[in-house]
Amino acid sequence: MNINCLRIVSSQTQVKVVSLFSSRKSRAQKFSSSLVVSVKLSSSVVMSYDKEFAAAKKAASLAARLCQALLSLIHIFALSFGEFGYKLSAIIKVQNALLQSDVQSKRDRSPVTVADYGSQALVSFVLERDLPSEPFSIVAEEDSKDLRKDGAQDTLQRVTDLVNDTLSIDGSYGSITLSTEDVLKAIDSGKSEGGPHGRHWVLDPIDGTKGFVRGDQYAIALALLDEGKVVLGVLACPNLPSASISSDYQHSANKEVGCLFFAEVGAGTYMQPLNGSSPVKVQVTAIENPEEASFFESYEAAHSMHDLSSSIAKFSLSETLILKQKLGIKAPPVRIDSQAKYGALSRGDGAIYLRLPRKGYREKIWDHAAGSIVVTGTDCSFLHPFLPLNLEAGGVVIDAAGNPLDFSKGKYLDLYVGIIVSNQKLMPILMKAVKECLEEKAS
Ligand SMILES: Nc1ncnc2c1ncn2[C@@H]1O[C@H](COP(=O)(O)O)[C@@H](OP(=O)(O)O)[C@H]1O
C-alpha cells in the first residue's frame, strides 16, 4: 500500500486512524480503500456496529413496508387499469383518499397518522428483539399519550393491526402477535432524552408527515449515537424515485420509487432500492461552479424561509470583488419534504440544501441525525476544524456559523440560524452568501 499520509485523531473515547492513499489513485479508489479504524481507548477493542447496522436496516425497511401497507389498495387500483409497478400519479391520488381517517392533530397542531405510531412501535420492537444484549435507549418523536385517551381505542387497534400485519407478512419473528398494550409500551420506549454518554437510537418514525399525507416525500429516519456522535444512519424513503430527481420530478409519472440510504462511520454511504436489489456506493456531486448547482429546501414554507434561500441562491458579491465569487444559481429550488433531501443530496441529485427556519424554532435531533451521516458518510464533527479531510460521501453539514451539528445535547440541536449542506468545494462560497444575506436581512 502506498500510504502518503497518516493522521491520528483522538476524540473523548476513541482514536481514529485514518490513512490516505496515493493521490495518483482515482477518487473512487481512494474512498473505497480509505481505512478508518475506531479503537476504544479503554478496551483497545476495534469498534464495530455491524449488528446494530443490520438491525437498523431491517427496522427501517419494515417500517417503510408498514407505511406502504396503508397504500395496499393502490395495487388493486393500478392492476385494475392494467398497470404494472408503482405509478406515482396513481399513488398520489389514492393515498390522499385513503389517509383522511388516519390523520390526527397533535398538541402543537402538527399532523400525526396511524403510520407514525405504527412505525415507531415496529422500529422499537425490532431493535429490542434483534439486540437483546444491549442497553436500550431511543429518542423518538412520538409518544402514546393521545392513543391512551378515551375514544382513541379504534385508532390504537388500527395501529396494532398495522404492526401485526407487517410482522406477519415479514415472517421473521414467527407467529408473534402484539397486544395493544405491547404497542403502547413499544411506542413509549422512545422517551429517552439522549445526551453525551452511552448509546442512544434516534428515530423519526415518519419524517415529513405532511408530505406523507399529501402523497409526496417522507422518510423513516433512524440513527445511532455513541458518546454523543452519530455512528450510523439509515433513511428509508418509500416515495423517492430510484433515479436522480430534478425540479420537475413531482410531475413525472412512471418512475420506480423506494430507496434505502445507509451510512456507517468510516464506511461510506450506500443506496439500495427498497425492493431489495444490491446496494451501490453513492457520492455527493463534485460540482464546483455554483451556477450549475441546484438546491433543495423544504416543501413547507413554514419550515424554511423560501424568500431568504432565494436571495442566497441569487447572491452576488459587489463588482469590486472577484467575479467568480457569486452563486447565481439558475435552477429553481427543488422543494421536497423530509430527510429524503439528505438522501437525494448524498447521491448527487442536487448540490445544496438550505434549511432556514424562522426565529425561535428549535431543531430536533431526529430530523437530522440519520440525514447528516448519510450526506457526510461519517460524523465529521470530531475532525473539526479539518473539515476538508472528511473522507466518505464527501458532503458537509454545518450551521450558518460553520459549526458541525452537535447531537450530544439531548433532544434539541443548538444551532446558529439554520442548517447548510453542500460539497466541500461549494461550501466556502455558500457560507459567504448565507452570511451576507443574513446580515442584509438583519440590517
Ligand atoms: N416551524 C418549523 N420550522 C422548521 N421545521 C419544522 C417546523 N415545524 C415542524 N418542523 C419539522 O420539519 C420536519 C419536516 O421537515 P421538512 O420541512 O424538511 O419536510 C417535521 O418533521 P415531522 O414531519 O416528522 O414532524 C418537523 O419536525
Ligand SMILES: [Mg+2]
Ligand atoms: Mg421529523
